[in-house]
Amino acid sequence: MLSRVADRIYWMSRQMERAENMARILGVTSNMVLFGTKETREQNLLAPLTITDSAERYFEDKKPVTLQGLVDFLALDPANPSSIYSCLRSARENGHAVRWQITSEMWESLNTTWIEMRRVRRSDIAGADATKFFDWVKDRSHLFRGVTYGTIMRGEAFNFSRLGTFLERADNTARILDVKYHVHLPSVKDVGGALDHYQWTALLRSVSSFETYRTLYRDQIFPIKVAQLLILERRMPRSLAACFDQVTQAMERIEGHDRAAKRLASELHARLTNADIEEIFRDGLHEYLTECIADMNELGARIQRAYLGTA
Amino acid sequence: MERRNYDEMRAASGEVRPHFGPIAEWLAETPAKRVAEKRREADLLFHRVGITFAVYGDAKGAERLIPFDTIPRILPKAEWDQLARGLTQRVDALNRFLHDIYHGQEILKAGVIPPEQVLKNPGYQKEMRGVELPNRIYSSIAGIDLVRHSDGNYYVLEDNLRTPSGVSYMIENRKMMMRLFPELFERQTVLPVEHYPALLLETLRAAAPPRVRDPVVAVLTPGQYNSAYFEHAFLAQQMGVELVEGADLFVKDNSVYMRTTSGRQRVDVIYRRIDDAYLDPLAFRKDSMLGVPGLFAAYRAGNVSLANAVGTGVADDKSTYPFVPEMIRHYLKEEPLLANVPTWQCRNARDLAHVLENLAELVVKEVQGSGGYGMLVGPAASAAELAAFRKLLKANPANYIAQPTLSLSTCPTFVKRGVAPRHVDLRPYVLSGKEVKLVPGGLTRVALKEGSLVVNSSQGGGTKDTWVVE
Numbered sequence: 001m002l003s004r005v006a007d008r009i010y011w012m013s014r015q016m017e018r019a020e021n022m023a024r025i026l027g028v029t030s031n032m033v034l035f036g037t038k039e040t041r042e043q044n045l046l047a048p049l050t051i052t053d054s055a056e057r058y059f060e061d062k063k064p065v066t067l068q069g070l071v072d073f074l075a076l077d078p079a080n081p082s083s084i085y086s087c088l089r090s091a092r093e094n095g096h097a098v099r100w101q102i103t104s105e106m107w108e109s110l111n112t113t114w115i116e117m118r119r120v121r122r123s124d125i126a127g128a129d130a131t132k133f134f135d136w137v138k139d140r141s142h143l144f145r146g147v148t149y150g151t152i153m154r155g156e157a158f159n160f161s162r163l164g165t166f167l168e169r170a171d172n173t174a175r176i177l178d179v180k181y182h183v184h185l186p187s188v189k190d191v192g193g194a195l196d197h198y199q200w201t202a203l204l205r206s207v208s209s210f211e212t213y214r215t216l217y218r219d220q221i222f223p224i225k226v227a228q229l230l231i232l233e234r235r236m237p238r239s240l241a242a243c244f245d246q247v248t249q250a251m252e253r254i255e256g257h258d259r260a261a262k263r264l265a266s267e268l269h270a271r272l273t274n275a276d277i278e279e280i281f282r283d284g285l286h287e288y289l290t291e292c293i294a295d296m297n298e299l300g301a302r303i304q305r306a307y308l309g310t311a
Numbered sequence: 312m313e314r315r316n317y318d319e320m321r322a323a324s325g326e327v328r329p330h331f332g333p334i335a336e337w338l339a340e341t342p343a344k345r346v347a348e349k350r351r352e353a354d355l356l357f358h359r360v361g362i363t364f365a366v367y368g369d370a371k372g373a374e375r376l377i378p379f380d381t382i383p384r385i386l387p388k389a390e391w392d393q394l395a396r397g398l399t400q401r402v403d404a405l406n407r408f409l410h411d412i413y414h415g416q417e418i419l420k421a422g423v424i425p426p427e428q429v430l431k432n433p434g435y436q437k438e439m440r441g442v443e444l445p446n447r448i449y450s451s452i453a454g455i456d457l458v459r460h461s462d463g464n465y466y467v468l469e470d471n472l473r474t475p476s477g478v479s480y481m482i483e484n485r486k487m488m489m490r491l492f493p494e495l496f497e498r499q500t501v502l503p504v505e506h507y508p509a510l511l512l513e514t515l516r517a518a519a520p521p522r523v524r525d526p527v528v529a530v531l532t533p534g535q536y537n538s539a540y541f542e543h544a545f546l547a548q549q550m551g552v553e554l555v556e557g558a559d560l561f562v563k564d565n566s567v568y569m570r571t572t573s574g575r576q577r578v579d580v581i582y583r584r585i586d587d588a589y590l591d592p593l594a595f596r597k598d599s600m601l602g603v604p605g606l607f608a609a610y611r612a613g614n615v616s617l618a619n620a621v622g623t624g625v626a627d628d629k630s631t632y633p634f635v636p637e638m639i640r641h642y643l644k645e646e647p648l649l650a651n652v653p654t655w656q657c658r659n660a661r662d663l664a665h666v667l668e669n670l671a672e673l674v675v676k677e678v679q680g681s682g683g684y685g686m687l688v689g690p691a692a693s694a695a696e697l698a699a700f701r702k703l704l705k706a707n708p709a710n711y712i713a714q715p716t717l718s719l720s721t722c723p724t725f726v727k728r729g730v731a732p733r734h735v736d737l738r739p740y741v742l743s744g745k746e747v748k749l750v751p752g753g754l755t756r757v758a759l760k761e762g763s764l765v766v767n768s769s770q771g772g773g774t775k776d777t778w779v780v781e
Binding site for chain 2: 001002003004006096097099100156160254255256257307308309
């Protein structure tokens with residue numbers, strides 16, 4: 001497959017997944033600000049900016065952190081390349097450039113999403129309607145992934161699409177968990193309190209794993225178990241381990257003689273397979289996740305170099 | 312003094328020509344409502360599939376649909392066979408001409424064509440002198456525009472030997488007709504055109520450097536913002552070959568490679584839909600972002616083939632056109648089977664005088680123009696337009712040719728008020744590989760405005776499915 005085509009397909013899939021994750025983060029945030037003290041509320045509002053590495057940019061024009069401000073910036077701002085609006089636009093542009101290498105159903109799904117996104121007004125994402133919008137973004141992403149899975153030939157286009165989707169998702173899960181770790185844990189006295197329960201529930205819901213937690217652990221919500229679920233539990237489809245099952249599978253299927261990217265992918269996979277959550281906690285969850293995020297970054301760079309042409 | 316237009320469906324007596332019989336019956340018996348419904352369905356389908364084209368000079372950069380008319384244009388097989396022989400002969404002579412002017416230049420020495428007409432032509436590429444091409448084919452893919460005059464005869468309006476477009480519409484129009492009106496194909500045997508991409512691939516593979524056993528073919532496009540991008544992508548997909556942009560290719564050791572996810576892959580034949588000038592910034596326009604540095608050197612070294620070849624523009628230039636019948640006589644020792652339209656070359660003082668005197672009755676075209684841009688249709692022009700063209704002609708006469716205003720034949724077409732005759736032309740596609748091949752038919756373009764003679768899609772023309780029937 002042409003490197004340019006693979007590049008477009010890979011990024012198209014990453015951007016769609018990114019839009020979904022942004023919707024998840026904002027959805028949970030808009031829910032969490034309903035609870036807690038003024039202090040935790042502020043922390044909760046800062047979380048989306050930390051997760052997406054965009055605090056600096058947000059504070060450039062000295063805006064106060066409000067929910068509406070976050071929505072404007074992270075959902076609707078055309079100038080913010082990570083906003084939902086920008087992700088859906090870029091995904092559609094990338095799809096347009098390779099519409100003859102993807103299926104017509106995939107193209108139509110991307111195109112329709114973008115056409116509808118352009119019609120969204122700021123007033124549509126205020127108050128209770130915000131949830132509706134975030135759910136819509138998730139639905140469009142589910143639809144696109146499903147259409148892709150159900151229609152595209154099992155070949156390089158499929159492999160690069162899967163690779164983009166799951167690398168993006170793994171990165172996002174790691175970031176969500178990392179920032180919540182900071183937000184939640186400093187105050188030991190909160191552990192087990194009612195507020196804490198809501199916070200952890202919200203975190204689990206943001207990655208669609210609240211029910212899974214209940215099913216697997218039948219227990220109160222403990223941070224270490226949440227970490228176990230989101231990092232190592234491969235039955236949970238947004239966990240790092242599950243994402244890396246998909247990433248390595250896609251990498252193995254990709255033709256080509258590259259060593260650097262494939263080796264790093266299987267190293268990360270092996271590390272997730274053999275890890276022990278108690279050990280991770282002992283050495284520091286934050287340190288562990290920081291390293292994961294850096295390694296995934298490096299993997300992305302190696303994939304770009306080996307297959308997609310230097311961007 | 313003007314005779315009636317030739318109508319494709321009805322003879323002057325009003326009688327329906329036999330090959331149009333089934334369609335005429337169908338038109339008479341099908342309720343207008345059903346036809347209107349089907350037309351809307353066609354529009355919807357074309358939009359969904361995205362068969363659109365971009366219009367140059369449109370400030371909004373809008374993508375438009377080319378209007379599709381659901382009444383086919385029909386030719387009896389015997390008539391088509393005759394046309395096919397004429398087209399084969401003409402393209403054969405044009406390819407021989409191109410080989411000749413880049414080699415021995417016999418035709419110039421024989422005085423058939425004035426040397427300066429060829430050697431000073433902007434389409435003449437000196438760098439192509441002495442370059443040997445596989446099968447000596449320069450224009451592997453030619454689109455020849457034909458019109459039928461009121462005398463009932465076909466005339467060649469122009470030869471397109473560089474990057475003729477439109478063939479995707481020929482195929483998509485047929486697909487659409489079969490989908491919308493399958494019952495029509497039961498009434499008549501329509502010869503198929505869907506195998507065009509297979510023939511094109513065969514033609515392109517035949518153009519490969521001779522020592523290559525299993526040639527790799529790619530379609531080179533300027534990119535998704537080009538007006539014919541849909542067609543480039545369509546043909547690549549139908550042939551099962553890569554659609555590449557300039558940046559996907561690179562030249563190493565005088566060979567051309569694609570950048571792929573599994574490393575570099577050699578390319579043997581490039582079906583390029585980019586003009587000569589933009590092919591290679593090292594050899595032609597230095598500011599070209601579309602081309603591939605080093606491509607021309609690799610081509611000259613015989614390591615990659617280009618279809619069409621570099622330097623074919625000299626042969627489809629409108630000032631070369633008047634000499635084509637002489638080329639046929641010179642190279643093939645045959646009489647031309649297809650007639651040229653009488654043409655005045657404004658670079659000759661006598662012709663220019665005639666043209667200026669009769670401007671209101673003539674069609675004036677730029678010698679290098681295409682797409683219906685920069686032309687004057689005398690009888691339809693206002694006094695101001697005539698005056699403006701008079702100035703242009705006097706300022707740069709060599710840039711123009713003039714022809715009598717042909718009365719293009721008409722074909723029944725759906726318009727707002729029902730069915731009415733509209734002017735049509737015909738562009739068959741001629742593929743030259745080891746031998747010359749055509750699919751029966753071509754692209755029929757129709758001028759949708761009443762009385763209009765300009766069929767170009769960029770100027771409000773539409774298309775029809777073209778049937779050759781047994």
